[in-house]
């Protein structure tokens with residue numbers, strides 16, 4: 001029945017790092033390059049035959065890579081909604097994949113999920129590399145090397161004036177998007193976050209809450225990514241993100257120290273409330289639960305919750321994500337609502 | 353009566369002559385009273401920025417009908433969906449798309465080699481230095497030297 005390899009459905013979400021260190025601000029990072037084939041319209045205007053032709057070209061180029069990188073490939077059209085949702089929770093598919101996927105959309109994936117390619121989505125081709133903690137320089141170099149290797153077998157649409165041509169005008173030029181997930185609990189709790197967001201936006205960076213429903217559950221995990229691609233090389237973009245990140249990290253560290261010194265009760269309350277809610281809830285809903293579990297995770301990192309282990313929390317967050325939970329519960333526990341199953345799973349860990 | 357370049361009504365009564373640096377030509381803009389009023393422009397009082405933004409607006413209006421002959425995507429569609437249709441769209445959409453790109457990226461081209469930028473900056477600096485020297489020559493009534501300096505400045509400005 002299951003169509004995804006076990007590794008994809010059981011192992012912790014690849015974007016959660018497992019450092020239980022109070023300085024751990026960066027969870028993970030990701031770098032990607034978007035490319036299009038010469039002579040074929042972008043996917044939104046390409047015919048079925050053109051999409052197929054493009055897919056074959058890219059597939060051929062990927063198969064020529066030495067050593068082979070992608071043991072897994074999935075035709076998105078062959079997967080169930082649940083499978084696609086699960087891949088999206090693991091950030092192997094972009095959140096907006098539904099508005100862009102077609103019959104010729106494929107996902108290629110390395111063994112450890114850190115390298116992936118998406119074909120015929122918003123662009124003909126997108127290659128992404130992710131890694132835990134701050135490994136920006138490494139992944140940024142790696143993704144460029146990989147694109148260089150692929151370019152030995154394929155010609156991308158490129159113009160001297162506009163660089164690499166992408167369907168979205170927001171990506172043209174380098175086609176390079178780099179992002180980091182950061183935990184900004186200190187800035188958030190001290191009411192400094194808006195200042196950081198404004199400063200980032202002014203400098204050409206997007207900063208968004210990880211949560212989809214960030215009105216009700218803002219959370220304290222944020223994604224920072226570059227807005228500008230035209231006229232900037234991947235190296236320049238990566239270097240300025242490193243600089244920005246070191247500023248934000250030092251601010252965040254200062255805020256955390258200030259909190260611990262001046263008002264430790266603020267942190268205790270901030271972590272204690274979701275802990276209590278999770279402990280005494282009977283129905284745990286997905287968005288709220290993710291929000292609260294991420295706060296518990298922060299509590300472990302800040303050494304507020306001493307009895308919990310970061311790896312256990314990561315596994316719990318993974319197992320209670322909507323698609324992951326449904327994947328494993330399908331057909332079992334028929335008498336219980338999924339929210340009840342989720343709640344029981346959480347209590348089994350935190351009530352020990 | 354003249355047509356207003358913004359709303360296309362036939363009641364334009366304001367004419368503005370401006371030099372368009374991009375096209376290297378003089379351009380005439382015709383506006384009706386209400387479009388001019390809405391943008392705070394009057395014949396007695398108009399600033400260069402105001403006129404430039406009107407030019408952008410007019411370019412945008414004209415551009416929205418521009419169609420890519422390869423994939424038939426229009427600028428209007430591109431603006432609506434934030435998606436271009438094919439590689440040729442980039443060259444087809446011209447100035448209007450470049451205005452958008454500059455807004456998104458603060459740059460409108462990927463010819464971002466630092467060498468080119470610094471060459472230009474170097475020339476600018478040379479021009480500034482020469483102009484200072486020119487002023488000194490003129491105040492010393494050394495017109496022979498001034499003439500040479502003026503030619504040098506002209507030559508550099510042409511590059």
Ligand SMILES: [Zn+2]
Nearest residue numbers: 420423438441
């Ligand atoms: Zn086109």
